[in-house]
Amino acid sequence: MSETVSAAEPGKAPEESEQCESYLEAGGHTLMSWLTTTDHKRIGILYAIAITFFFFIAGIAIGLVRLELMSPRGLFLSDDEYNRLFSLHGIVMVWFFLVPSIPATFGNFFLPLMIGAKDVAFPRLNLLSWYVYLLAAGFACYAIVAGGVDTGWTFYTPFSSLYSNGNVLAAAAGVFVAGFSSIATGVNFITTTHMLRAPGMTWFRLPLFVWAIYATSVVIVLATPILAMSLLLIIAERLFGLPVFNPNDGGDPILFQHLFWFYSHPAVYIMILPAMGVISEVFTCFARRHIFGYAMMIYAILGIAVIGFFVWGHHMFVSGESQFANLMFSLLSFLVAVPSAIKVFNWTATLYRGSISFEAPMVYAMGFVGLFTMGGLTGLFLASIPIDVHVTDTYFVVAHFHYIMVGGSVSAFFAALHFWWPKITGKLYSEAWARFAAVIMFLGFNSTFLPQYIMGYTGMPRRYHVYPPEFQAYHVLSSMGALVLLTAYMLPLVYLTWSLFHGKKAPANPWRATGLEWQTPSPPPEYNFEEIPRVDTLPYEYHPENQGGPFRPQGKVIGGK
Amino acid sequence: MEGFAPKASSYASQWDWFFFVLVTVSSIVVATVFVAIVHFSIRYRRGVNARREPVSETFSNRLEFSWTAGTALAFLAIFWWAAAFQLRDFVPPEGALQIHVIGKQWMWKIQQPNGVREIDEIHAPIGRPVQLIMTSEDVIHSMFLPALRLKQDVLPGRYTYLWFNADKPGVYHLFCAEFCGTSHSRMTGRFVLMTPTEYSRWSAAQPEADNLARQGQALFSSLGCSGCHSKSSSVPAPDLHGVFGNPVQLSDGRSIIADEAYIHDSIVLPEKDIVAGFAPIMPSFAGQVSEEQIIKLVAYIRSLSTERHP
Numbered sequence: 001m002s003e004t005v006s007a008a009e010p011g012k013a014p015e016e017s018e019q020c021e022s023y024l025e026a027g028g029h030t031l032m033s034w035l036t037t038t039d040h041k042r043i044g045i046l047y048a049i050a051i052t053f054f055f056f057i058a059g060i061a062i063g064l065v066r067l068e069l070m071s072p073r074g075l076f077l078s079d080d081e082y083n084r085l086f087s088l089h090g091i092v093m094v095w096f097f098l099v100p101s102i103p104a105t106f107g108n109f110f111l112p113l114m115i116g117a118k119d120v121a122f123p124r125l126n127l128l129s130w131y132v133y134l135l136a137a138g139f140a141c142y143a144i145v146a147g148g149v150d151t152g153w154t155f156y157t158p159f160s161s162l163y164s165n166g167n168v169l170a171a172a173a174g175v176f177v178a179g180f181s182s183i184a185t186g187v188n189f190i191t192t193t194h195m196l197r198a199p200g201m202t203w204f205r206l207p208l209f210v211w212a213i214y215a216t217s218v219v220i221v222l223a224t225p226i227l228a229m230s231l232l233l234i235i236a237e238r239l240f241g242l243p244v245f246n247p248n249d250g251g252d253p254i255l256f257q258h259l260f261w262f263y264s265h266p267a268v269y270i271m272i273l274p275a276m277g278v279i280s281e282v283f284t285c286f287a288r289r290h291i292f293g294y295a296m297m298i299y300a301i302l303g304i305a306v307i308g309f310f311v312w313g314h315h316m317f318v319s320g321e322s323q324f325a326n327l328m329f330s331l332l333s334f335l336v337a338v339p340s341a342i343k344v345f346n347w348t349a350t351l352y353r354g355s356i357s358f359e360a361p362m363v364y365a366m367g368f369v370g371l372f373t374m375g376g377l378t379g380l381f382l383a384s385i386p387i388d389v390h391v392t393d394t395y396f397v398v399a400h401f402h403y404i405m406v407g408g409s410v411s412a413f414f415a416a417l418h419f420w421w422p423k424i425t426g427k428l429y430s431e432a433w434a435r436f437a438a439v440i441m442f443l444g445f446n447s448t449f450l451p452q453y454i455m456g457y458t459g460m461p462r463r464y465h466v467y468p469p470e471f472q473a474y475h476v477l478s479s480m481g482a483l484v485l486l487t488a489y490m491l492p493l494v495y496l497t498w499s500l501f502h503g504k505k506a507p508a509n510p511w512r513a514t515g516l517e518w519q520t521p522s523p524p525p526e527y528n529f530e531e532i533p534r535v536d537t538l539p540y541e542y543h544p545e546n547q548g549g550p551f552r553p554q555g556k557v558i559g560g561k
Numbered sequence: 562m563e564g565f566a567p568k569a570s571s572y573a574s575q576w577d578w579f580f581f582v583l584v585t586v587s588s589i590v591v592a593t594v595f596v597a598i599v600h601f602s603i604r605y606r607r608g609v610n611a612r613r614e615p616v617s618e619t620f621s622n623r624l625e626f627s628w629t630a631g632t633a634l635a636f637l638a639i640f641w642w643a644a645a646f647q648l649r650d651f652v653p654p655e656g657a658l659q660i661h662v663i664g665k666q667w668m669w670k671i672q673q674p675n676g677v678r679e680i681d682e683i684h685a686p687i688g689r690p691v692q693l694i695m696t697s698e699d700v701i702h703s704m705f706l707p708a709l710r711l712k713q714d715v716l717p718g719r720y721t722y723l724w725f726n727a728d729k730p731g732v733y734h735l736f737c738a739e740f741c742g743t744s745h746s747r748m749t750g751r752f753v754l755m756t757p758t759e760y761s762r763w764s765a766a767q768p769e770a771d772n773l774a775r776q777g778q779a780l781f782s783s784l785g786c787s788g789c790h791s792k793s794s795s796v797p798a799p800d801l802h803g804v805f806g807n808p809v810q811l812s813d814g815r816s817i818i819a820d821e822a823y824i825h826d827s828i829v830l831p832e833k834d835i836v837a838g839f840a841p842i843m844p845s846f847a848g849q850v851s852e853e854q855i856i857k858l859v860a861y862i863r864s865l866s867t868e869r870h871p
Contacts, residue, residue, distance in 0.1 A: 079743045079745075079746070083740075083743065083745070152740050156700075156701060159700040159701065162700075163699060163700050164742065247716070248847065250833070253701060253716060253718075287605075288607070293621065296625050296629075320714055320716055320719065323647075323648070327647075327648075330640060330643065330644060331640055331644075334640045335636070338636060341632045342629055345628050348598055348601070349621075349624070351598065351601035352605070352616070353605060353612060353613045353614070353615075354601070355605060355613060356606050356607060357606070369594070370594075370598075373594050374591060377590060378587070381587075384579075384640070384642075385643055386576060387576075387583070389710070389711060389712050389713075390576065390707070390711065390712060392712065392738075457580070459708075459736070461737070461746075463745060463746070465745075465746040466746045466747060468734065468749075
């Protein structure tokens with residue numbers, strides 16, 4: 001209980017570099033050493049490289065779409081090309097970027113470090129899940145190169161199973177295989193959290209990022225098999241004519257929507273819960289304040305994870321679902337919004353009486369809270385049945401889920417990237433450029449998606465290649481915003497890469513944070529801890545009552561700082 | 562198609578009111594969170610003198626409890642309001658004008674009650690309830706009438722319904738809102754609302770004006786339905802007089818209301834719902850009759866129930 005660290009000390013670089021080789025050095029620099037690694041930290045980086053690639057592929061696709069939409073009659077694409085580009089954007093962004101984004105990179109890298117473990121429970125399964133992801137990506141790339149797929153990311157039947165002339169089989173197979181990668185990662189994280197917590201790291205001492213990743217993993221393991229099933233049924237109907245969804249043979253096309261959203265609504269929480277975890281870490285650190293309502297934050301995470309399984313029908317209010325089902329799904333959707341609202345209030349209250357500084361991770365995190373709040377509130381509109389009837393399948397919905405997925409999850413991804421970059425790479429990036437990019441990203445995001453709310457309300461349907469000219473002004477605004485957003489996304493690529501080669505050496509704990517991961521050297525050694533640390537305190541023991549004063553790490557790490 | 566987000570019914574006006582109340586409430590919440598964050602960021606920024614001792618456990622528990630309860634109650638109130646709004650106008654009134662809609666890649670085919678056919682256009686009168694009875698020939702489409710703030714998916718193998726009582730003549734958008742393939746964004750049309758007199762003048766002037774039920778009757782005999790479904794027939798088939806809109810006892814014990822969907826399925830999937838006391842001998846007409854012909858047959862069978870045979 002005794003060791004508190006003064007503010008000045010952790011600023012020093014780790015002094016014992018000879019005796020503990022970092023994970024980047026250990027094992028060598030060869031390509032082989034990376035491709036055969038079972039180190040969770042290296043696997044996290046392998047994932048980061050892969051998802052960054054797909055982020056830009058999907059980004060280029062939507063860039064072309066936004067360019068095309070500058071004119072109501074289109075500029076240079078055919079209908080089919082347009083449909084294939086937005087489908088590519090959706091499928092790749094969801095399954096090859098967002099779902100693995102925070103869990104498979106930062107989750108992989110930091111879950112073991114934060115709970116005081118030397119690795120995940122199944123290191124080889126962890127590497128396998130990356131290769132499975134690559135296999136899935138191979139199918140997806142084949143589908144793209146062979147001409148694309150035109151079903152949208154939702155694969156609605158009977159269009160996808162009987163009518164589409166795109167590469168539905170390859171795309172569906174890609175998503176199907178990607179599911180196994182998700183499940184393997186999920187099982188790994190669940191086991192790791194249960195079995196490998198350091199002595200003293202009780203459930204109610206876990207950092208909220210760990211809770212979030214844990215809850216996400218449970219959702220992944222329970223929901224992903226349903227997606228696999230529904231995609232298999234599409235493949236079976238398309239390939240062998242098994243009449244599951246074809247109404248002419250007594251099948252039910254709506255059944256697919258139930259199966260699909262039974263996965264895909266929880267998948268929204270797969271994408272947002274890890275983001276919430278990141279924001280909790282960042283807010284408490286830069287406010288120098290114990291997180292407000294720690295226990296409540298855990299219950300909120302669990303509440304979202306559980307109730308999230310019972311709201312899928314709100315995607316189907318106009319599908320011909322019964323009014324009774326509509327009402328129940330509407331009620332449950334309002335209920336699932338309560339814990340999300342509580343989290344926003346708790347983050348805000350964490351600032352109260354803090355000692356707040358505004359380094360780049362905090363700027364990204366504050367952007368998250370603003371955008372997530374706007375996205376969440378428009379979720380209430382969509383949970384109200386009559387409102388949803390008009391705005392569903394319009395740009396209003398598009399704006400809503402981009403506020404959650406991009407404004408929320410992607411902002412949090414960047415917050416995490418900037419928060420943990422010094423730990424991962426051992427290098428410091430340019431603070432000024434990072435803050436600048438965060439502000440541009442926030443502004444670019446809003447100018448892209450605010451106009452979409454308005455045109456959705458006025459009735460602009462989504463997935464439209466050509467559209468009535470009265471919507472053009474909003475489309476042009478949105479496309480200009482997208483250009484700003486693109487610039488903002490390119491900036492980190494530049495200054496972070498620059499920091500790898502020219503950045504200053506990072507100290508072990510540049511933010512003076514309490515998590516165990518910060519008590520190791522930057523970058524951490526191969527097996528994280530020479531000796532498993534003992535945890536004797538709650539997370540987030542910052543003590544702002546003495547300004548800039550001491551804080552208490554969750555445990556002392558031997559050989560670290 | 563003038564104006565910003567035009568409205569063509571009192572329902573649409575009420576909808577807008579609800580929508581903008583939600584916008585106002587949300588803006589207040591966003592502003593509150595924003596002001597709180599900015600206020601704390603300035604007051605408690607690092608290096609500035611401020612009170613920073615811990616807040617008491619009881620205070621934070623009370624705060625936590627009150628905003629949880631407050632949020633939950635506020636959300637329940639919105640739910641209640643939305644649900645009541647939805648249910649109030651859910652059941653169409655009696656005597657609505659029935660217009661049939663068939664979606665197919667990538668056009669809308671319309672059948673007016675007097676048999677007039679339209680493509681990608683719906684003409685409808687204001688000042689009286691109008692019901693759209695919709696089905697699809699291929700994939701899922703969605704009938705979206707933004708001026709009425711209404712939308713309903715249009716499904717293959719099933720009928721879905723939409724009704725409205727418009728009050729403002731004009732020409733409005735008609736969109737397909739569910740992605741349906743290559744030319745999805747061209748599956749649009751005109752939704753023309755007219756005064757009742759203009760509407761009757763318009764429909765009387767159309768060349769194919771005939772009674773939909775009468776066209777159905779002609780099909781009923783040309784397709785050979787009347788060979789079995791008539792009183793003089795030697796084949797045991799149910800008499801169709803007075804069937805429509807009433808419960809039918811099925812051979813497996815279920816009872817089912819004979820609506821459009823039931824008649825539709827009885828024609829293309831006759832083994833699905835066998836009427837009690839009859840043998841499953843009817844052949845399927847799947848592939849032999851189009852959705853448009855089925856609409857006519859349904860109109861005819863409906864007329865057998867409404868014209869009160871002795």
